Amino acid sequence: MAEETITFTLPDLGEGLVEATLLDWEVDVGDHIARNAPLVEMETTKSAVVIPSPHDGRVVELHAVPDEVVRVGAPLVTFAVAAADGPRAGIVGTVPEEESRPRRRVRLTPPTE
Amino acid sequence: MPQHASVGRGSITVDHLPPDLARELYRHMRTARDLDTEAIALQRQGIFPAYVSVRGQEAAQVGSAAALDPARDFVFPTYREMAAAQAYGVDMVGYMATHRALWHGGLYDVAASRFGAVNAVVGGPVPHAVGWAVGERLRGDDGVALAYFGDGASSEGDVHESMNFAGVYGAPVVFFCQNNQWALSVPNEHQVAGGSIAARAEGYGMPGVLVDGNDAGAVHRATVEAVAHARRGEGPVLIEALTYRVEPHSTSDDPGRYRDGSETERWRRRDPLTLLREAVIAAGHAEEDALSEIDEQAREEARRIRDGVSNTPEPEGTELFTHVFRETTDEVARQHRTWKEEVEP
Amino acid sequence: MTELIEHTADTTTGPVVELSMQQALNRALHTLLAENSDTLVFGEDVGTLGGVFRVTDGLQKTFGTDRVFDTPLAESAIMGMSVGLAMNGWRPVPELQFDGFAYPALDQIVNQVARMNYRTRGAVPMPVTLRLPSFGGIQAPEHHGESLEALFAHTPGLKVAVPSDPGEAYRLLLQSVRCEDPVVFMEPKARYWDKRPVELAEPTEPVGTGRVVRRGSHGTLIAWGAMVHRCLQVAELAAEDGVELEVLDLRWLTPLDTDVLAASVRRTKRAVVVHEAPLTAGLGAEVATRVTENCFGDLAAPVQRVTGFDVPYPAGPLEPQYLPTIDRVLLAVQRTLEY
Numbered sequence: 001m002a003e004e005t006i007t008f009t010l011p012d013l014g015e016g017l018v019e020a021t022l023l024d025w026e027v028d029v030g031d032h033i034a035r036n037a038p039l040v041e042m043e044t045t046k047s048a049v050v051i052p053s054p055h056d057g058r059v060v061e062l063h064a065v066p067d068e069v070v071r072v073g074a075p076l077v078t079f080a081v082a083a084a085d086g087p088r089a090g091i092v093g094t095v096p097e098e099e100s101r102p103r104r105r106v107r108l109t110p111p112t113e
Numbered sequence: 114m115p116q117h118a119s120v121g122r123g124s125i126t127v128d129h130l131p132p133d134l135a136r137e138l139y140r141h142m143r144t145a146r147d148l149d150t151e152a153i154a155l156q157r158q159g160i161f162p163a164y165v166s167v168r169g170q171e172a173a174q175v176g177s178a179a180a181l182d183p184a185r186d187f188v189f190p191t192y193r194e195m196a197a198a199q200a201y202g203v204d205m206v207g208y209m210a211t212h213r214a215l216w217h218g219g220l221y222d223v224a225a226s227r228f229g230a231v232n233a234v235v236g237g238p239v240p241h242a243v244g245w246a247v248g249e250r251l252r253g254d255d256g257v258a259l260a261y262f263g264d265g266a267s268s269e270g271d272v273h274e275s276m277n278f279a280g281v282y283g284a285p286v287v288f289f290c291q292n293n294q295w296a297l298s299v300p301n302e303h304q305v306a307g308g309s310i311a312a313r314a315e316g317y318g319m320p321g322v323l324v325d326g327n328d329a330g331a332v333h334r335a336t337v338e339a340v341a342h343a344r345r346g347e348g349p350v351l352i353e354a355l356t357y358r359v360e361p362h363s364t365s366d367d368p369g370r371y372r373d374g375s376e377t378e379r380w381r382r383r384d385p386l387t388l389l390r391e392a393v394i395a396a397g398h399a400e401e402d403a404l405s406e407i408d409e410q411a412r413e414e415a416r417r418i419r420d421g422v423s424n425t426p427e428p429e430g431t432e433l434f435t436h437v438f439r440e441t442t443d444e445v446a447r448q449h450r451t452w453k454e455e456v457e458p
Numbered sequence: 459m460t461e462l463i464e465h466t467a468d469t470t471t472g473p474v475v476e477l478s479m480q481q482a483l484n485r486a487l488h489t490l491l492a493e494n495s496d497t498l499v500f501g502e503d504v505g506t507l508g509g510v511f512r513v514t515d516g517l518q519k520t521f522g523t524d525r526v527f528d529t530p531l532a533e534s535a536i537m538g539m540s541v542g543l544a545m546n547g548w549r550p551v552p553e554l555q556f557d558g559f560a561y562p563a564l565d566q567i568v569n570q571v572a573r574m575n576y577r578t579r580g581a582v583p584m585p586v587t588l589r590l591p592s593f594g595g596i597q598a599p600e601h602h603g604e605s606l607e608a609l610f611a612h613t614p615g616l617k618v619a620v621p622s623d624p625g626e627a628y629r630l631l632l633q634s635v636r637c638e639d640p641v642v643f644m645e646p647k648a649r650y651w652d653k654r655p656v657e658l659a660e661p662t663e664p665v666g667t668g669r670v671v672r673r674g675s676h677g678t679l680i681a682w683g684a685m686v687h688r689c690l691q692v693a694e695l696a697a698e699d700g701v702e703l704e705v706l707d708l709r710w711l712t713p714l715d716t717d718v719l720a721a722s723v724r725r726t727k728r729a730v731v732v733h734e735a736p737l738t739a740g741l742g743a744e745v746a747t748r749v750t751e752n753c754f755g756d757l758a759a760p761v762q763r764v765t766g767f768d769v770p771y772p773a774g775p776l777e778p779q780y781l782p783t784i785d786r787v788l789l790a791v792q793r794t795l796e797y
Contacts, residue, residue, distance in 0.1 A: 011159025014365040016596030018651045036154045045480075045512060045651070047367030054158035102691045106788035110700040111676055111795050162597045162774055192599070214774025217600035233600050234558070235531055268530035271562070298507035299528050371506040427775040437769050444738065448767045455786045456779050 007063075007078045008054055010070045013044050019071050020044045022064045031059045033079075040076065057081035125388045127330040132398035138179055138200075138329045139393055140407050142171040142386050145196035147415035148205070152195075152212060156364040160423055161212045165193045166360035169327070172385035173291045173354040174261075175200040176332030180340055181259060189229045189242040189260040193291075197261065203228045206421035213422055220425070236262055236269030239288070243275045246284035246343075257343045259287040259336075265296025267310045276317040276351065285343035287336065288314075288351040291326060293358035298371040314351035326354030327385040330392065356385075430457060472659025480650040482624035483513045483589075485658060486631040487551070491521045494549060497635065499526045501536055501553030501589075510555055511591055511650050533559050537566035540586045541574060551635055553589040557644075558601025560590055564609070571640045572615035584640045587631075592620075593683050593734050594781060595648030597774040603647075604771055605735035607682070610642045611711045611744070617641045617665065618711040622686035624654045629661035630709060637665055646683035666713035670722065674702035677728035677794055680719065680745055682708045685732045685782065692787045703791065711741060719745065720752035727758040728794035732782050737765040759797030762790035 013020055023041040027033050036052040043049075057079035064070045127135045149168050156164040167174060174196035178188065183202050190197060198208045198221075207221030211231040218230035232238045242260035249256045266272055267290055279286045290310050294301050301308070314321025320342070324335040332354055339350035357380035361368050368377070393399050399407075434441070434449040477485065491497050499514055499521075505528040508515030518526040529536050533554050540550040554560045560567065567588065574584045594603030610618045619634050619641055621627035627645070634641040663669075671686060672693050679689040686707045693703040704726050706718060723729045729749050731742040746761035764782045772780050 009159070011157070012162065012597075013157070015163060015598050015602075016647055016650060036151075046365060047361075047369070049157060049364075051157040052154040054154075054160075102695065102784050104695050104784050104788065106785045106792065108696055108699040108701045108788060108792055109795060163599065211599075211773075214597055214599070217770075217773045233602070234562070237562075265531035268532045268535075269562070270532060270534055296502075296531050297510070298503045298505075299530070303528055304530050365510070370508065428773075430776060430779040433767060433769050433772055433776055433780060445768055448737065448769075452767065452779065455789055456783055458779075 003080045003082060005060055005078050005080050006055060006057075007075045009073050010042070010076045012072050013042060013049055013051075014046045017044050017046065017072060019069050022066055022068050022070055023048060024066055025062060026050070027053075027059050027062075027077075029059050029062060033057065033059060042070070053079075055079045055081045125325070125328040125330060125392045126396065127389065127392045127398060128396045129334060130330050130396075130398070132396075134179070134333075135330070135389075135393050135396065135398040136403070136407065138175055138333065139386075139389050139399075139404065140411060141175045141179065141200040142196065142329065142389060143408055143411035144414050145171050145175065145199045146386055147412050148199070148209070148418055149195065151415050151419040152209065153360075153364065155213075155419065155423065161364075162214050163364050164212050165363045166358075167193055167195045169359040169380060169385065170291055170293055170356050171196045172329035172389065173326035173332055173356045176329040177259065177289050177336040177352070177354070180333050180336035181257070183227055185254075185256045186340070187227045187229070187242075187245050187256060187258050189238040189245070189258060190231065191235065191238065191261055191263065191266070192231050192233045193263070194231075194261050198228060201228050202226070205418045206425065209418060209422040210425055213425070215425060215428060236266035236271040239266070239272050239275040240278070242286050242288075243278045243282070243284050246279070246286045246349075247282050249285060250282070250346075255285075255344050257285045257287060257340050259289055259340075261289050261291065263296065264290065264292040264294065264301055264304055264310065265299070266290075267313075268296075268304060276313070276319070276349070279349040280317040280319055283346070283348040285346070286349040287339045287343060288349060289336070290351070290353045292353050292355050294356075295358050295362070295368075295372065297362040297366065298368075300372070309353070311351060311353035317349075317351075319349045319351055321351045321353070323353050323355065326356030327383055327388060329385060329389045472657045474655050474657045476653050477624045477628075477656045478651050478653045479621065479624045479627045479645070480511050480513050482628040482656050483631055483645065484515055484517070485656075486628045487514060487517055488520065489632065490551070490635045491517060491525060495525075496547065496549045497525070497551060498543060498548050499551045499553070500529050502529060502531055502555050504528060504553050509553065511645075511647070513589070513645070514553070533563035534566050537563040537571060537588070540588075541566065541570050541584065544584050544586050545574075545582050549585050549635065551587045551589060555591065556598075556602045557590055557592045557604040557606055560588075560606055567610075567616070567642075568613050572613045575639070576615055583638050585635075585638050586640045587634045587637070588640070588642050590642060590644050591647050591650075592644035593646045593648060594771060594777055595646075595684055595734075597777055598647070600771070600773070603777070605733065605766065607644060607711050607733075608735055608739060608741045610644075611714075611741055615640065616712060618644065619709065620644045620646065620682040620711060621709070622646065622671075622681075622683055622707045623649065623652070625656045626707070626709060628656055628658065633661050633665055644683065648684040649687065652687075666710045666715055668706055668708045668710065668715035668718035670704060670718065671707045672703070672705040674704035675726060676701045676703060677730065677791055678704045678706060678722045678726045679787065679791075680706045680708065680729060680731040681733065682711060683734070685734060688782060688784070689732055689787065692784055692791070695784065696788065696791060701791065701795070708745075714744065714748065716748050716752060719749055723749050723753045724756045727756055728791070729753075729757070730762040730764060730787060730790045730794065732764045732787055734766050734781055736768045737763060738768050740765050759794035762794055764790045
């Protein structure tokens with residue numbers, strides 16, 4: 001079966017949170033995990049939550065270790081999934097202003113005076 | 114009006130319900146439960162920015178919504194009425210769109226559904242129910258308005274003013290309070306002076322009913338009677354359905370900071386879904402196999418809604434300007450052009 | 459030449475610690491409750507829970523349930539009760555949980571809190587500080603991302619403060635609660651979690667003083683709250699193009715610091731005011747007018763406004779298209795350069 005890899009980035013677990021501490025992984029690299037099975041336990045300034053797996057697939061890479069502080073939007077785990085596994089998580093809920101390099105389309109012309 | 118306490122401790126009965134209705138209540142509650150579980154997962158997976166769980170309140174919502182006539186009546190919800198929407202026949206992909214933040218208020222057709230837009234102002238929609246109901250009376254129609262609100266909202270001036278208005282006008286309103294005992298972090302004893310919301314009905318000259326909110330059959334019977342009372346032109350009724358918010362206020366909340374987990378565990382064990390399932394079998398309304406089949410169908414339906422809302426396209430930026438007015442202004446049109454020139458991706 | 463202004467210019471020397479705005483506000487409330495036993499903190503979920511943004515975390519434990527307490531869910535009563543407490547000699551610091559829920563309390567804020575001192579010819583002062591988590595940028599539900607500053611600034615008798623970073627939040631809250639007049643203290647939710655070094659020191663500049671956050675010579679960006687951060691991003695990008703922008707953080711919207719506005723624009727000759735609230739009758743109009751009244755002869759171009767649109771605050775995916783974008787601010791700057 002065709003596989004593709006999908007990297008799940010840390011979503012904003014509260015309203016406007018920018019980071020969370022990784023408490024414990026519920027999976028190891030190589031494990032198969034079902035959608036909504038416990039994936040990882042994270043702690044924010046508001047609460048500790050278990051993130052259920054957003055995909056049915058095989059864990060290819062864990063991008064953080066326990067006690068590590070992970071920024072919202074940073075890679076958390078990469079899955080290998082059957083192609084076209086549905087919507088990709090991690091696109092909603094980040095704080096847009098925290099881009100390391102703000103995006104622009106407009107260039108300025110300095111004044112000549 | 115009688116009080117509808119459930120029979121026995123920790124058990125309920127649905128002997129008084131027609132078998133097909135009992136099974137329908139179960140189907141809606143099961144579907145709402147599965148959808149709730151999917152929704153919490155979607156929040157943690159980054160699809161929903163936030164979600165408010167209805168877990169534990171399915172009997173109060175489904176039992177009451179199923180007592181209404183979606184062709185004649187009108188529901189005024191808050192932001193935690195997913196199970197009521199499901200039972201009332203609302204397009205649930207459109208309903209859940211509010212939790213994906215696709216559109217405040219949701220993407221379902223409020224007018225056609227006769228189910229108000231999701232509303233985050235606590236107590237704010239309750240006066241709307243009174244106005245809608247007065248409008249029915251003025252036209253000579255027999256629709257009933259049902260306003261959902263919580264124990265927290267019962268403290269708001271809007272709710273008290275609404276009850277007084279409804280009493281003064283004899284408006285056909287059912288004030289349906291889901292008392293889930295926690296207004297975010299504040300418990301009933303610090304919220305409700307006198308300890309009873311139902312008792313307040315007396316002061317406004319309407320019947321007040323306290324019902325076990327985890328007993329779907331009792332909630333249904335109480336609401337059927339209240340709706341009939343209002344439809345007969347005998348005025349408003351206040352129902353207080355006592356239940357419990359077993360999940361956090363929202364996915365951004367941490368109840369460990371303010372309440373004892375053992376209390377929550379006790380209420381989790383008094384699960385309205387389990388109670389109804391046992392009661393349906395005890396009443397002989399359905400066999401185990403038939404309920405398992407409903408379970409499977411509910412799971413499928415919840416997944417359909419989950420995938421539907423996950424795959425709904427985001428609204429186009431141009432929709433920022435579409436519904437500000439019915440008859441737009443030159444200034445809004447000018448700003449729309451600015452958006453096209455300076456922002457449109 | 460670009461020069462970043464140190465944030466400690468208006469403070470006495472104090473210990474410097476790295477804090478988020480939410481933590482800095484918590485420190486300030488701790489200081490205020492400790493220094494004056496008349497100070498009371500109350501609102502929905504501020505006690506046991508410590509507030510939905512944890513700004514009041516731990517205060518009830520330290521100062522007791524008489525001085526830090528939860529209220530029932532009723533915004534109008536929270537503000538009305540503040541009036542009565544103030545009449546009886548207390549110093550209330552109520553919280554309304556989100557900007558949109560200040561609307562149900564507007565009657566008490568506008569008709570009562572704001573004019574009690576005037577109505578009683580000074581016999582009944584209202585040292586009430588309303589803490590209000592405000593503005594957008596966090597993809598929150600409806601009514602959780604509103605910008606009410608123009609309503610408050612338009613209400614005679616209210617002072618209005620808006621911090622833009624943790625250090626400002628600490629000092630402005632100290633000033634607001636100590637002030638003898640009512641203050642609406644608008645906390646930009648989008649900046650709550652951003653950590654910065656904070657000097658825990660007494661404010662030395664008076665109420666109503668704006669500040670220059672970044673020096674520049676080709677134009678002035680004027681903002682408050684989270685838009686100060688946005689303007690600093692723009693100034694950084696503009697510098698890559700050889701355009702040096704000055705950034706002003708007004709901090710106080712009432713009283714508005716016309717002197718800092720005029721002094722800056724007289725030098726730079728160009729002004730762009732940036733806010734999240736809708737354009738029409740927004741505070742940008744007031745700022746633009748004051749600049750024009752004071753610097754008409756110096757202006758090289760009309761004052762530009764970059765604001766939210768005249769539409770209700772939108773849901774998640776549309777939010778970034780509603781709020782002033784970097785490109786919109788850059789385009790406004792370019793218009794002033796080309797005029």
